[in-house]
Amino acid sequence: MAHGDDGGGGRGMGGEGDHLVVVTGGPGSGKTTLIDHLAALGHARTPEAGRAVIRDQREIGGPGLAWKNDRLFAELMLAWEIRSYREALAWPGPVLCDRGIPDLVGYHLLRGRPVPEHVAEAARRFRYHRRVFVAPPWPEIYTGDAERHQSPEEAERTHRAMAEAYPACGYEVVELPRAPVAERARFLLDALEGSAAQ
Template identity: 75%
Template structure:
C-alpha cells in the first residue's frame, strides 16, 4: 500500500489543516476517525465516547481506520491518511496499556507508505475545540507515542516543519512525488 501516506501526531498540530490543503490541490484524503466518532456518538447519545467507555471508543476508532484503509486502497495514489491503524497502537502506549493482540495484528496487516509524516506539537496553533479536549501535555505525549508506535511496525517517521500550511504541503509532496505523480 505504498500509495497510502499517513500524517499523524498529537492533537492541535495542524494535521487536518495540512490534509485539507492537500485535498484542495486535488489529492485524495481520508477523514479523521476520532472527530467523526465523537460527532456521531454525541448526535445519537451513544456510549462510544472516550470519557465514557475508552475501550469501546478505541474499537470504534480501529474499525474506522480499517474501513478507511480499505476505501483508500482502492483509490489511485497518493492518498493522504489522517492517521492510520498504528495510531491505535500509539493510543494504548499513551494510556500505559498493553497493546491488544488484535490491534497489533491490524497494524502489521494494514500497511501504508514507509514514510509517515508526524506533525510535532506546535504551541502557536494548539487549541481546544468542541471535539478536542486534550491538554498541551497530552498533545505532547500523544506525539511521543506516535513516534514510538510507527517505527515498531517498520515505518520511518519524518517530522513536519513548523511552517505555514502551503510550505508544509510542499515539504510532504517533495518527499512523496518521486513515488507518485500529481493528480
C-alpha cells in the same frame, strides 16, 4: 511485540497500500489543516477516525467516547480506520490519511496499557506508505474545540506515543516542519517524490 513484520498476506511495504500516506501527530499540530490544503489541491484524503467517532457517538448519545469508555472508543476508531483503509485502496494515489491504524497502537501506549493482539495484527496486516509524516507539537497554533478535549500537555504525550508507535510498526517517521501550510505541503510532496526515486 514485533509490529514491523508483514503478516498481512501480501500487504507489505511497496504493496497495495503503498499509495496511502499517513499524516499523524498530537492534536492541534496542524495535520488536518495540512490534509485539507492538499485535498483542495486535488489529492484524495481520509477523515480522522477519532473526530468521526465522537461526532457519531454524540449524535446518538452513545457510550463510545474517550471520556466515557476509552476502550470502546479505541475499538470504534479501529473499525473506522480499517473501513477507511479498504475504501482508500481503490483510489488513485497519493491518498492522504488523517491518522492510520498504527495510531491505535499509539493510543494504547498513551493510555499506559499493553497493545491488544488484534490491534497489533491490524497494524501488521494493513500497510501504508513506508514514510509516515508526523506533525510535531506546536503550542502557538494549538486550540481546543468541541471534539478536542486534550490539554496541550496531553497533545505532547500523544505526539510522543505516535512517534514511538510507527517505528515499532516498521515505518520511517518524517517530522513535518513548523511552517506555513503551503510550505508543509511542498515538504511532504517533495519527500514522497524522493521516496519514489529511491
